[in-house]
Amino acid sequence: MLAAPVAALSLTLTLAACGGATAPSTEPAAPASGGGSSEWTPVTIEHALGTTTIETQPERVATVDFANQEVPLALGIVPVGMSKMTWGDDDGDGVQPWTEDKLTELGAETPVLFDETDGYDFEAVAGTEPDVILAGYSGMTAEDYATLSEIAPVVAYPETPWATAWRDTITINSAALGMAEEGEQLVADVEQSIATAVGKHPELEGANGMFMTHVDPTDLSEINFYTAADTRSQFFDDLGMQTAPSVVEASGDSGSYSGSLSTERADELSDVDVIVTYGGDELIDALKGDPVLSQLPAVANDAIVNLDGSQPIGTAANPTVLSTPYLIEDYTALLADAVAGNEAG
Structure with a gap:
C-alpha cells in the first residue's frame, strides 16, 4: 500500500x-x-x-x-x-x-x-x-x-x-x-x-510499527521515539504498515519529529508489533533485561529491527530518492522477519 x-x-x-x-x-x-x-x-x-x-x-x-x-x-x-x-x-x-x-x-x-x-x-x-x-x-x-x-x-x-x-x-x-x-x-x-519490494511481503500489511531511538541503555526510565510526524514513521505507511496507534497518541500534535514516554506507561505500547531502532545490541539486551520493557510484545518476541548506522542499511528507514531503490529489498525483508517473529510469539 x-x-x-x-x-x-x-x-x-x-x-x-x-x-x-x-x-x-x-x-x-x-x-x-x-x-x-x-x-x-x-x-x-x-x-x-x-x-x-x-x-x-x-x-x-x-x-x-x-x-x-x-x-x-x-x-x-x-x-x-x-x-x-x-x-x-x-x-x-x-x-x-x-x-x-x-x-x-x-x-x-x-x-x-x-x-x-x-x-x-x-x-x-x-x-x-x-x-x-x-x-x-x-x-x-x-x-x-x-x-x-x-x-x-x-x-x-x-x-x-x-x-x-x-x-x-x-x-x-x-x-x-x-x-x-x-x-x-x-x-x-x-x-x-517500494511497491515491488512490498509485494513480496504481504505479511507487512497492517502491522504496527514504532521507531525507538536515542534511548540510554543505562537509564531506561524514558522511552524515546520518532513521532508520527517523522519521515521514518511515515514510511511505515508506504510499506503497508502503520505507526502504532499508541505512538500516534503519544506523539501529540506539536509536529515535532521526536517524543518520549515514561517507562511507567510502557503498557500503552502493547499494540506495537515491530520496533525499529538504531540502538544496537547493547540496547536490545537492555530492553530484554528490563522487567517492564521486556514484557512488551515486540521485545518478548524478538520483533526488533536493529539498523546499523555505520552501514548503508542504517539509512533504510529514512527514504530518499537514491537510497530507497538501493535498500528497500533488504529493509522490507528485515521488517517481514520481525513481523513473523511477533506473530510466532
Whole structure:
C-alpha cells in the first residue's frame, strides 16, 4: 500500500514579468553542474523560514543536510558541494554507496564535502560559489538560514524541522531547479521500487510499527521515539504498515519529529508489533533485561529491527530518492522477519 499522493507544499511557481502564466522550464540541466537550458522562468518557493526566489537558472548547485544532494544527482546534476555523510557510509569517505554509483554513472568527481559535525561550514559552502542551496529536508534555524541566504538563495524545509516527507523533499528541491515535472517522475519511480519490494511481503500489511531511538541503555526510565510526524514513521505507511496507534497518541500534535514516554506507561505500547531502532545490541539486551520493557510484545518476541548506522542499511528507514531503490529489498525483508517473529510469539 503506497501513501497518498505528494502532500501539498506551500510552493508557487512565479513567472518573469513578461509572458503569461506558464509552468517553469523543465529542460534538463547540464550534468556537470546545474545549468544548460537557454530559457528559465523564475521560481518562487514559500517554506517555513521565508520565501525564496530563484531568478536565474542555477548553474552551481550546493546542498546541505542529509540527502538533499540525491535530488539533483537523480536529475543528472552534480552539486558543486554537498554534506559529508557520516551515516550509512561504509568506507568512511563521506559519500554513501548509492551516491558513489550515481557520480560514477554521470562520470563526475566527488563534489566538495561540507563537514557539518559542528553545524554548517558556511565558509566551505561560500567557497563553492553556489547559485542555489537546497535544503528541503533539513533542520536549520532561522539564523542559519539568514547566514546561508547571504551566500545564495536557500530552499529550506516546508513546514517542520526534520519532518519533510520524502516525496515533498523531491518535489521542493526539483522545483527549485526548474525541473518539477522530472521530480514527479522521480517520485513515481521510487514508489514503483517500494511497491515491488512490498509485494513480496504481504505479511507487512497492517502491522504496527514504532521507531525507538536515542534511548540510554543505562537509564531506561524514558522511552524515546520518532513521532508520527517523522519521515521514518511515515514510511511505515508506504510499506503497508502503520505507526502504532499508541505512538500516534503519544506523539501529540506539536509536529515535532521526536517524543518520549515514561517507562511507567510502557503498557500503552502493547499494540506495537515491530520496533525499529538504531540502538544496537547493547540496547536490545537492555530492553530484554528490563522487567517492564521486556514484557512488551515486540521485545518478548524478538520483533526488533536493529539498523546499523555505520552501514548503508542504517539509512533504510529514512527514504530518499537514491537510497530507497538501493535498500528497500533488504529493509522490507528485515521488517517481514520481525513481523513473523511477533506473530510466532
